[in-house]
Amino acid sequence: MAFCLGTIFGAEGKVVFPHDPPEQPNxxxxxxxxxxxxxxxxxxxxxxxxxxxTPNIDLLMKSGxxxxxxxxxxxxxxxxxxxxLTGKSPARLNFEFVTKFxxxxxxxxxxxxxxLFKNKKLISPPITLNLPLDEVTVAEGLKELGYETGxxxxxxxxxxxxxxxxxxxxxxxAQQGFDTAKETFGSHPYNGTKSLTELKxxxxxxxxxxxxxxxxxxxxxQFPFFLMVSHYFVHTxxxxxxxxxxxxYKAKAQRNLSEEELRYAANIxxxxxxxxxxxxxxxxxGQRENTLVIFTSDNGGHPRYASHAPYRGSKWNLxxxxxxxxxxxxxxxxxxxxxxxxxxxxQTDFWPTFMEIGGAKTINMEKLDGQSxxxxxLGKNIAREKPLFWYFPYYHPEGKKYDEALEDIxxxxxxxxxxxxxxxxxxxxxxxxxxxxxxxVELYDLKHDPGESIDLSKxxxxxxxxxxxxxxxxxxxxxxxxxxxxTQTNLK
Numbered sequence: 080m081a082f083c084l085g086t087i088f089g090a091e092g093k094v095v096f097p098h099d100p101p102e103q104p105n106x107x108x109x110x111x112x113x114x115x116x117x118x119x120x121x122x123x124x125x126x127x128x129x130x131x132x133t134p135n136i137d138l139l140m141k142s143g144x145x146x147x148x149x150x151x152x153x154x155x156x157x158x159x160x161x162x163x164l165t166g167k168s169p170a171r172l173n174f175e176f177v178t179k180f181x182x183x184x185x186x187x188x189x190x191x192x193x194x195l196f197k198n199k200k201l202i203s204p205p206i207t208l209n210l211p212l213d214e215v216t217v218a219e220g221l222k223e224l225g226y227e228t229g230x231x232x233x234x235x236x237x238x239x240x241x242x243x244x245x246x247x248x249x250x251x252x253a254q255q256g257f258d259t260a261k262e263t264f265g266s267h268p269y270n271g272t273k274s275l276t277e278l279k280x281x282x283x284x285x286x287x288x289x290x291x292x293x294x295x296x297x298x299x300x301q302f303p304f305f306l307m308v309s310h311y312f313v314h315t316x317x318x319x320x321x322x323x324x325x326x327x328y329k330a331k332a333q334r335n336l337s338e339e340e341l342r343y344a345a346n347i348x349x350x351x352x353x354x355x356x357x358x359x360x361x362x363x364x365g366q367r368e369n370t371l372v373i374f375t376s377d378n379g380g381h382p383r384y385a386s387h388a389p390y391r392g393s394k395w396n397l398x399x400x401x402x403x404x405x406x407x408x409x410x411x412x413x414x415x416x417x418x419x420x421x422x423x424x425x426q427t428d429f430w431p432t433f434m435e436i437g438g439a440k441t442i443n444m445e446k447l448d449g450q451s452x453x454x455x456x457l458g459k460n461i462a463r464e465k466p467l468f469w470y471f472p473y474y475h476p477e478g479k480k481y482d483e484a485l486e487d488i489x490x491x492x493x494x495x496x497x498x499x500x501x502x503x504x505x506x507x508x509x510x511x512x513x514x515x516x517x518x519x520v521e522l523y524d525l526k527h528d529p530g531e532s533i534d535l536s537k538x539x540x541x542x543x544x545x546x547x548x549x550x551x552x553x554x555x556x557x558x559x560x561x562x563x564x565x566t567q568t569n570l571k
Contacts, residue, residue: 103225103303103438104410105370107296107361108429109354110163110307112156112233112314113394115380115387116403118347123147123419129386130328130336131347135355136407139374141417143409144456148423151378152448154394154401154471154498156314159377159426161236164216164255166430168448170470170502170559172214174207174236181238184208187563195478196565200516201500203473204560208238209250217433218256221305224437229259231291232309244269244311257307261291266349267311268318275320282323289353293360303369305433308357312350313343315381321345343384368411371436375406375426382495391490391531395475397503397512398488398531402469414456422460423505425467428452448557466506468553472515472562474499490530500562504550511536511546515562520547 117125119133121140124147152162157177158169169175185192186205196202210216218228230252237247245262246252252260264270265288275284292308317339324345329336336344354374361367379385379401382393392398406424408414427449434442435451444450448468454461475498476484488496500515508526513519522536522543536543554561 102369104436105303105366106221106226106305106433106436107357107370107372108305108307109357109372109374110160110233110309111350111374111376112311113378113380113385114313114347114350114376114405115385115393116390116400116405117386117388118313118380119405122405125386126388128334128388129344129347130332131344131351133347133351135351135358136374139354139358139372139409140407142411143372143407143414143416144418144420146406146408146424147419147421149375149404149406150402150423150425150467150469151376151404152402152426153469154378154396156377157235160234161210161214162448163377163426163429164210164218164236165214166217166427166447166449167214168427168468168470168557170468170554171446171448171557172207172210173204173558173560174210175204175470175560176206176473178208178235178238179206181208184238193565193567196474196568198568199474199565200568201472201474201562202565203500203562209247210236210255212250212254214255216255217430218252218305218307220256220430220434220439221437222256222258224434224439225302226437227259227300227302227304228257228306229261229295229304230257230307230309231261231295232263232265232288232307233311234262234309259295261288263287263291264311265289265353266318267314268316269311273316273319275318278320278323280323283349283352284318286353286356289356292357296357296360296364296366303437310350310353312353313346313380313384315384317342317346317384318349321349324348339384370410371413372409373406373429374409376404378402379404382492387491389490389530392488393492393496395471396488396496396498397469397471397501399510399525399529400490402503408456410456415458418458420455422452422455423463423467424452424455425449432456466504466549466553468502468504468550470502470554470557470559471498472500472502472560502550502554504546504553506546506549509542509546511543511550513547513550522546 120129151159153159153169161174237250265286266284325341328344379394387400390399392400431451485496503512510523512521521534523531
């Protein structure tokens with residue numbers, strides 16, 4: 080799209096950065112799909128039982144800063160990615176659920192949409208299919224600052240084209256600021272290969288997604304680059320045929336692991352191998368010292384496979400395991416090696432952070448939901464100007480599968496749970512979750528109760544009331560779409 084510099088860096092509602100950032104570094108964002116907080120065995124604060132070996136991710140961790148209170152903006156893929164790309168919450172974008180095929184676009188009054196909420200108290204907002212082209216992405220902002228931009232792999236913020244997760248021809252990366260855009264499933268089973276054959280011990284399948292990322296890094300250029308390596312791993316379905324890795328883990332495990340658990344661990348190791356190839360290319364290119372590398376996940380992991388302990392919940396809900404994600408930042412000479420930060424950060428912070436890194440002196444923050452974390456990366460403490468908040472106004476699983484899911488949500492249940500329309504807010508160490516269909520809140524002290532097992536809303540009602548008010552204020556200020564009462568049901 081075409082836009083003027085003032086659209087992004089206008090004077091109204093602007094923030095002026097108090098210092099000059101280092102000379103424009105490259106930015107490499109390695110974005111993983113459905114990686115749980117505890118899926119990296121050595122990650123700080125994780126207490127799960129992941130047996131996956133991740134030597135390359137471990138090296139990245141040692142070279143920079145690990146965040147123990149990093150969050151996605153949503154508990155599932157499309158809204159998380161839309162928020163990261165724009166710096167705006169899913170509530171503000173009205174993009175709160177996964178995109179679908181064009182024929183799945185329904186409105187409030189469509190009988191097919193209403194039928195999905197039979198025996199539900201509320202009717203959720205219709206699903207948004209495409210990230211609007213007038214939203215300014217990080218790629219467009221960085222292009223204005225002189226960056227060459229690229230993406231390889233997953234997009235998933237526009238309706239599927241021809242195949243599931245196929246890139247839109249009208250709302251794809253090329254229309255949202257990416258100079259180089261390579262659509263590929265890589266070696267993930269989405270490419271049609273469900274199982275490998277004749278893979279010898281020590282061998283990993285080639286991955287076109289990684290190959291394209293390496294080509295982009297190796298390219299000679301006069302300008303800094305921004306590259307988003309957007310993986311499909313470790314989303315289901317998981318690749319079969321990594322038998323030599325699964326055999327290794329079966330012998331190593333302290334308990335009997337299912338075939339699915341072994342396969343998931345093997346897929347994590349495969350992902351780690353691809354991360355290592357990208358980092359090796361960066362090292363060989365001579366650009367490592369001038370590259371900010373971020374490794375993170377789009378949301379929490381799948382309840383059947385991922386390691387989440389000590390956190391409650393999983394992908395699809397707003398308990399901690401659904402939104403708290405691993406996040407590593409490496410920037411030689413700038414970010415302290417082998418360091419840990421407990422400061423809360425969220426992926427809407429990436430947009431203003433990247434703009435500051437790119438050399439912007441001011442940013443129009445009026446309609447953004449994150450803030451720059453450059454001072455935090457440089458070892459300084461920062462206060463959050465806005466509390467973190469999340470919005471998921473849907474029932475999940477969809478349709479009849481909802482009744483088959485677990486009614487209660489615990490820690491590593493191993494099965495999908497019933498998620499009701501909800502929103503959440505975190506201020507300091509306190510977190511409140513509001514359930515729309517019951518007009519009910521839960522209040523947790525994350526410092527003393529990271530597993531969200533002790534609801535304090537009855538013991539501290541005044542605090543719960545104030546946080547609920549603050550949450551609703553954020554939603555109203557974002558022009559959020561609220562669910563509607565289902566007049567065709569008698570549920571209370």
